[in-house]
Amino acid sequence: MTATDLSLTKHAADRLFQRKRLLGFGIPAVIVLYFVYIVVAFDIPGLAQRANMDNAVTVLSDSWSHKVHVTRDNRTGQISYAVEGERKGRYPEGQRPAWVSGDEVLTIDLGSDHIVRYLPDTRTEIEIPGFPMIEVQARGRTLVTNLPEALPEWISASSRRIGITTPEGRITLTGARTEVFNYFPGWELFWFTLDSPYHGHSFAALLLGDRLDAERSNIAGALHDFWNNPMWRHKDVAWAIGETILMAFLGTMGAALIALPLAFLAARRFSPLMALRAATRRLFDFLRGVDALIWTVVLSRAFGPGPLTGALAILITDTGTFGKIFSEALENVDGKQIEGVASTGAKPLQRYRFGVIPQVVPVLLAQLLYFLESNTRSATIIGAITGGGIGLMLTQAIQTQKDWEEVAYYIVLIVLMVMVMDWLSGWLRGKLIGRRD
Numbered sequence: 403m404t405a406t407d408l409s410l411t412k413h414a415a416d417r418l419f420q421r422k423r424l425l426g427f428g429i430p431a432v433i434v435l436y437f438v439y440i441v442v443a444f445d446i447p448g449l450a451q452r453a454n455m456d457n458a459v460t461v462l463s464d465s466w467s468h469k470v471h472v473t474r475d476n477r478t479g480q481i482s483y484a485v486e487g488e489r490k491g492r493y494p495e496g497q498r499p500a501w502v503s504g505d506e507v508l509t510i511d512l513g514s515d516h517i518v519r520y521l522p523d524t525r526t527e528i529e530i531p532g533f534p535m536i537e538v539q540a541r542g543r544t545l546v547t548n549l550p551e552a553l554p555e556w557i558s559a560s561s562r563r564i565g566i567t568t569p570e571g572r573i574t575l576t577g578a579r580t581e582v583f584n585y586f587p588g589w590e591l592f593w594f595t596l597d598s599p600y601h602g603h604s605f606a607a608l609l610l611g612d613r614l615d616a617e618r619s620n621i622a623g624a625l626h627d628f629w630n631n632p633m634w635r636h637k638d639v640a641w642a643i644g645e646t647i648l649m650a651f652l653g654t655m656g657a658a659l660i661a662l663p664l665a666f667l668a669a670r671r672f673s674p675l676m677a678l679r680a681a682t683r684r685l686f687d688f689l690r691g692v693d694a695l696i697w698t699v700v701l702s703r704a705f706g707p708g709p710l711t712g713a714l715a716i717l718i719t720d721t722g723t724f725g726k727i728f729s730e731a732l733e734n735v736d737g738k739q740i741e742g743v744a745s746t747g748a749k750p751l752q753r754y755r756f757g758v759i760p761q762v763v764p765v766l767l768a769q770l771l772y773f774l775e776s777n778t779r780s781a782t783i784i785g786a787i788t789g790g791g792i793g794l795m796l797t798q799a800i801q802t803q804k805d806w807e808e809v810a811y812y813i814v815l816i817v818l819m820v821m822v823m824d825w826l827s828g829w830l831r832g833k834l835i836g837r838r839d
Contacts, residue, residue: 464806468590469571470499472510472582476524476540481508485590486805490632493596501584510582512570518582526580528566528573538564543577589807591633598627634811639795643819645709646791649784650777653716658770661721665728672732672758682725689722694780698787709790716777716784724769731765732758764835771827778823782816792816 440446471487474480483498485491493499501511508520517529528536533554538547544561558565566573572583594601599614600623608620615623629637666672668682697715705711735758744753785791792812799808 461806463585464804465810466589466807467585467587468807469583469585470590472499472502472508472518472584474508474520474524474580476577476579479524481520485596485633486807488633490595491591497596499584510584512568512582512584514570516568516570518573520580524580526575530566530568536566538575538580540575540577540580545575545577589634589811591631593631594624594627595631595633600624600627634808635795639792639812639815642785642790642792642795643815646781646785646793647778647819647823649709649712649781649791650716650774652710652713653781654720654770654774654777656713656717657720657724657773658766660717661724661728662766664721664725665732668725668729669732671735683729686722686725686729689718690720690726691722692719694719694784695787698784702788707788707790709785709788712781712784712788712790715788716780720773720777723773727769728762728766731762735761767834768831771831775820775823775827779816779820792819 468486471482471484473482473484473487475482483493483502501513503509503511504519506522510518510520512518515529515531517527519527519529521527524540526538528538530536534548536547536549538545545564547559547564549557549559549564553559556567562576564573564575571585574581574583591601600608600620603611603614608614608624611620614620617623618626664682664685668679668686670679673679673682694715697718698712701711701714705714742757744757781791782793782796785793786797787793792815796809796812796816799805799812
């Protein structure tokens with residue numbers, strides 16, 4: 403090797419090492435700049451400042467617990483007791499929680515020496531350990547109180563509204579009403595409401611005990627009251643889940659039925675006209691290029707809300723996806739099997755039926771079952787827009803900003819539904835296609 407060759411080799415090596423050093427520095431620098439862009443574009447510091455951890459804690463606690471409301475109407479003096487503040491969860495006349503006592507002076511014992519008293523003349527006394535006695539009186543829309551000017555973080559006060567949050571419960575006072583919220587773990591009234599004769603009885607008592615309703619057997623009556631529970635709406639929830647599954651099933655199966663014949667037009671082996679292949683493929687690109695949620699909005703404006711609109715949105719999007727997948731599967735079929743069928747004198751349709759379809763069925767079924775499982779999740783979101791299925795009930799519960807235990811219930815059911823669909827699709831795949839060890 404000459405000196406010139408050594409010089410050229412050294413120069414090439416130096417350029418290579420320099421390029422490596424630039425890449426080693428440039429790639430991390432680009433990543434850092436990208437994260438800086440994310441912080442600025444999404445206003446991460448502002449988001450952190452706006453975050454309210456107290457609200458997050460309240461939402462989480464509401465998802466696994468329930469609260470009993472003790473409400474006094476300051477205009478009429480009427481007292482009401484209700485689980486989650488709902489009319490369907492109101493205590494029957496003459497009944498009230500055991501931690502409420504007194505008549506003229508109503509005493510509410512929240513526990514740990516936290517006491518609230520409803521006094522005559524719309525007056526309220528609140529005892530909290532380590533804090534002076536709080537006295538509040540409603541005069542029209544205005545609240546008169548002895549609260550000091552410097553308030554702790556767990557008290558918010560104005561002339562129209564006072565909010566007190568303690569580890570034992572919350573108290574809200576306005577000119578119109580005074581309300582105490584006492585929290586307890588669990589989903590109360592999930593099985594039976596307060597007006598049901600089966601409320602408060604164990605399963606053993608229902609199965610082995612005496613008849614609780616003279617007109618019905620314990621099992622029949624308990625099943626009826628549970629199924630028609632007006633607070634948790636088990637019957638409506640079951641119907642909504644059925645709508646969601648049906649939406650996914652109709653959209654997925656309808657898309658497969660439409661995409662399969664169109665896939666033959668997009669496959670090079672079965673469609674000799676390039677213009678026809680290109681037009682069909684561009685149609686597939688257009689259908690799957692627009693997300694199902696966009697199709698949902700468009701179709702809901704055209705046909706109105708409903709589960710069928712959601713099914714059509716899934717059908718349109720999946721037609722484009724299935725068309726691409728099926729056409730690629732058709733282009734990879736083995737020509738010898740088709741030639742073998744053709745040698746028997748089979749017509750073109752018979753060649754497709756017996757020479758092509760058996761080869762692509764495993765691929766088609768595998769994709770079909772996967773999309774059926776995936777569309778079950780998608781139908782939940784689509785149902786929230788089109789007004790059908792469990793997605794609508796979930797959205798309604800979130801919009802109330804108070805029914806977080808129902809939100810948790812619906813999320814659990816959605817997860818269980820997806821798990822069942824996953825198991826079912828795997829079982830069907832094993833039965834129809836077979837399993838490989």
